[in-house]
Amino acid sequence: MFKGIVVEKDAEGYRASLAEIDENRLPAGDVTVRVEYSTLNYKDGLAITGKGPVVRSFPMVPGIDFAGVVEQSDHPDFKPGDTVVLNGWGVGEAHWGGLAQRARVKGDWLIPLPKRFSTRDAMAIGTAGYTAMLCVMALERHGLKAGDGPVLVTGANGGVGSVAIALLAKLGYTVTASTGRPGESDYLRRLGATDVIDRKELSEPGKPLQKERWIAAVDSVGSHTLANVCAQLRYNGVVTACGLAQGLDLPGSVAPFILRGVSLVGIDSVMRPKADRVAAWERLARDLHGPILEDIATEIALPQAIDAAARLMRGEIRGRLVVDVNAS
Template sequence: MFKAIVIDKDTAGYRAHLSQLEEVQLPAGDVTVRVAYSTLNYKDGLAITGKSPVVRQFPMVPGIDLAGTVEASSHPRFRPGEQVLLNGWGVGESHWGGLAQKARLQGDWLIHLPEAFSARQAMAIGTAGYTAMLCLIALERSGLTPEHGEVLVTGASGGVGSFAISLLSRLGYSVIAATGRPEEADYLKALGASRIIERAELSEPGRPLAKERWAAAIDSVGSHTLANVCAGTAADGLVAACGLAQGMDFPASVAPFILRGVSLLGINSVTRPYHERVHAWERLAAEVDQQHLQRITREVGLEEALTVARELLEGKVRGRVVVDVNR
């Protein structure tokens, strides 16, 4: 038997609860993992609360991230006793995920845990830090350097935003943090933000083309915010879009793209191929500030995750939430 958060949808309604499961109930896969830590991401909050139909079949164990030890494997890349981690691949949506003490997965979804990190540290980074690094890599490949000017980060006090600020500042970029939580200004500056702007400056409908304010941006918000980010990006600037906290719509104009040559880079963290995942985690191992990692992270137990998931969607959670599935 093992503990897991289980989401059910039946005549009694939609509900997430802590449950005891048997190993024979695990879905098909060629690697079985004894999970040590998981995380709470925005998508996990949507799944647990049912605020958005991200769960595609029931019952479902949520959790798009996990780190732990291989217990059994028929996959050629992994052996029992090895430490592994997973981000994405529809886990927690269409395949049982990481908010459980055990998981059975496709080995192609896994990578080995970098030696630089413990399982807990890897989950403190999780999909949020991994996505922030994918954004940074995309910007760099498109030619961005610190000399080009300031970089805007939206959703700054969230997981992706916190890591984006930390990584950018560590590499010498001047970072503007956009947040709707002015009380977090000291936290954001401690991570490396040079200045803070109010989320309201970007979250309402704006002009098709605005004053040039930043050379590049990492946006995890979408909707009007992303439209205004593009409108305020300087000529030949770059915008990496990786989230939809405000919405999936994009009420924008082509003006920034055809009049200023702004490039919009879409970041898909869910189905990146193996070599890209390994490269991103190698960069994280080299660039993550361990002091910042401690400042960003909060730890909860498996049952507490049910409550914190709701707080996450209400914008009450700062940084990252690590879930110790064994307490």
């Protein structure tokens, strides 16, 4: 038996609870992992609270990522004792995820954890930080270099935003953070933001073309915010889009793309090929300073995850929530 969060939907409604789970109920997979840490991401908040159609089968153990130690393996790349990390692949949505003390998954979904990181470090980074790194790498592929101009990060207090600011600042970029919580300005400046603006500047309907402000942006918000970011990008600017906190829609214009040569790059982290994942984690090990993780991350125990998910959906969480699945 092991402990885990279980999401159920039946005649009694939608609910999440902490439960004792028989290991025989673990889904099919060729690697069994003793989970040490997981996290709470936006998707996990949706899954636990039921505020979005994230869970595709019931019952479900949520948690789109985890880090831990291999216990059993029939996969040629992994053996008992290996330390591994998993992000995405539909885990926590269609396949039991990481908010539990055990997980059984396909070995092809796992990557070795870089030696520089502990399993706690890995989840202080988590899917949010791994996604932020994918965004930064996409900006670099577009040709962005430090000194080209200011870079905007929206949703700055969230997990993606926090890590993106820290990474970009470490690489020498001048970073502006957009946030709905101006009281967190000191935190954002500690991460490396030079300027902090109120998200209200971007969240309302705007003109198709606006004053050129940013050479690049990392956006995790979507909707009017993303449309305004595109309208404010400088000539040949680029924005990476990886989230939809404000909405799925993009109520904008083609004007920035055809008159200023702006590029919009979509970032998928869920089904990313393994080679890209390994490259992103290697870059994180190189470019993300360890002390930053302590500022970004707050640790909670597994029994606190359900209440924390509700707070996450209310926008009350700063940075990353690391879940110690073995703490009570």
